[in-house]
Amino acid sequence: MKLEIGRIYIKDIQLGQETSVKEGVLTVDKEGLIAKLKEDERIKDVSLDVAKPGEKVRIIPVKDVIEPRVKIEGGNNGFPGVTSKQAQCGEGKTNVLYGAAVVTVGDVVGFQEGVIDMWGEGAKWTPFSKTYNLTVDISVVDGLTPHAHEETVRIAGLKAAEFVGLAGKDVTPDEVITYEMGSIFEETAKYPNLPKVLYAEMMITQGLLHDTYIYGVNAQTILPALLHPNEELDNAVISGNCVAACDKITTYQHQNNSVIEDLYAQHGKEINFLGCIMVPEHTTLAGKLRVSDYVLKLAKMLGADAVVISEEGYGNPDSDLLMICKKCEKAGIITQLITDECAGRDGMSQPLADTAQEAVAVVSGGNVSHVVTLPPADKIIGNAAAIAVLAGGWDGALLEDGTLMCELNAVIGSTSEIGFHNVTCRLY
């Protein structure tokens, strides 16, 4: 499979009358996009805005972040199986508005959206302070069920990314990155002496606001599935998640999965990268046992020497992570884990809900309960009062002058468990 990602560097963003990229400036046709999104009768109102790196802007509550892209060759444009007809992802050419992001905002049903600060202290904690963000604030018609509400906002974000992405259709990319890997047999013949490494990506699939979709299929319903890494890098996987903002994998992070990128970088040099197993995190013990057995079985069938396992969320998924680890290590397959920690606001608590002596190589994305103080913003996109009900926020977290005190829990992407950010914990 061969995928060429063409990066068009975006250096500024504005709302206007047309959708285009000219000399790095992304212009979004405001009325056109609103009209497009309102085709969905469940949407009552759409409010668009932009937020640029360095501006004293706070976006809250954030549901998802999506990278705008356009398919140039092969497959289908958009998100196959969701916003467009089914097609094979991971082949051909895709242009990416590199440095731009669509950020969906708005009260969904629950309490677990997050915050993005574009400047200062808050900007350090989230990778999405460095992107030129188009914010899409969606309110829905009355009487929608929670499930329908979440779906409406999810689809609207994807459609907006697709709409904006079209601006890159006829633009020559600044940089082209090629992701190419043959069949496992071909690659193993090429690199017979390199250790074979799999990536097991755990995904939250626990119901309302907690689901991940692969080609539109709710991953709650699947057995662990083998993906070519290119598929995930090419819009096959999307987030339907509003779990803790700090470590959920947004759609953007699926599109740019850092574990895949960093394993790819070593493919043919230090390792033979076999592919990705998409692992659902279930809410039943039987589900967790089945999934961990299945991952081990796939690893054995593929002859893996090592598996990198990344978690999504915390609490009960810690158990899945360690179950997979234990079973693989006992079978002689080396594991490398990536997770984050619930060590309490003072950092003095146990970092995980479960434990396993086999877990000897673990990367930590930081403590989700680490408290940060974010100074007042000049402008708020969304609704600052929402912090009181977000995971990691608490009543009183919004001080009168607009200062926000919250746990990293509430900051999008801060403790990424796919290692998308550069935060960790150290024993002091």
Next chain:
Amino acid sequence: MSDKYKVLYYVNQFFGQVGGEDKAGMAPEYRGEKIGPALGFEGLLNKNGEVVGTIICGDNYFNENKEKALDFILGTIKDIAPDVFVAGPAFNAGRYGVACGEISKAVAEKLNIPVVTGMYMENPGLDICKEVAYVVRTSDSAGGMRKALPIMAQIADKLAKGIEVGPPEEEGYIPRGMRKTIFVEKRGSQRAVEMLLARLKGQPFTTEMPMPVFDIVEPAPAIKDLSKATIALCTSGGIVPEGNPDHIQSASAQKWGKYDIAGRDALNAPDFYTTHGGYDPVYANEIPDRVAPLDILREFEKEGYIGKVYDFFYTTTGTGTSVSKAKEFGTQIGAELKAAGVDGVILTST
């Protein structure tokens, strides 16, 4: 007055040059001078700080009259109001170590003054204070004094000046057990790949998260006669009365709630709902008893299978809640249940 910061020192009778074992019964005394290790300590502060005095107490006296000794010592420290308090080092001396540990803990927690001490890894005083004081790792005997003092002085200097103390391996103290969130140069996925490559090549690597160790509690004895027993219902599933009157957090809970359920047959919607942010709330909000089964317990109560359902139900959210918070909640709730004469507890988790 000089503009140097103030250090107050604590030693036992031996290092205070009062005497050996025969003087171990001496009551604490304050001397407005530098005695024993305090003398050399000031020289290590590079003229930035001054040791204003030394408290001396006999090891036996302290251990046999802990409260009295602490009262005097804390009172003295409060009056002098040092910028840093230094105790020991105690090396592997058990009674001295416990004294240093207890005093360090009290000073750090009650007076909020930063504390530096020094101990050997196996000193029983270590666990008393290592979470709140900086305990420098020393050898097991006083021969390690010359090595320990400069390290202690360097930490004391930073604490007095309000400079952040670095990681334990750099600064020389025993880890306090705190998971500190920091920025590093490389992103997590790259660190993971590098760790994996090291492991594959058989090279040394260091995990970023040693696995937690959980202690064990002996099972409590069984209820002899269920039909006479009072059973309490607890949940970490975040079921709260409408409006969440105590504002229990949806994740990373900082508190628990206690609600009167006497005269209630069930935790019906919409009087109750879940504020838990970690799972799909639809089913719990439909029938909150699916998480906390008061209705079924009432049935068993009516049938006489159990004596009584306790009049209050306890609740919090489990998701993202630290183990130490959960411990604290358990200790508080357990104390109440014990006092109320509850015979057994059902705790449900989501």
Next chain:
Amino acid sequence: MVKEIERYGIPIVHMATITTISESVGANRIVPTVAIPHPVGNPQLNADDEHALRKALVKKALDGLATEISQPTHFE
């Protein structure tokens, strides 16, 4: 929480779905439940069946409290 309450000598039964976690953290009396979002219930069943299931689960928990144990025990 379970352990701290048990430290007072009060028997406590943990009704939890992910019993592997209960075991790791040191619960002694454990009743495996249905699923995380509805531990003591199953919305897929009809009202009568769900009630029967719920009653059976709670009975196991109560009987667990009345059973002497010397080590972590599942009541299934």
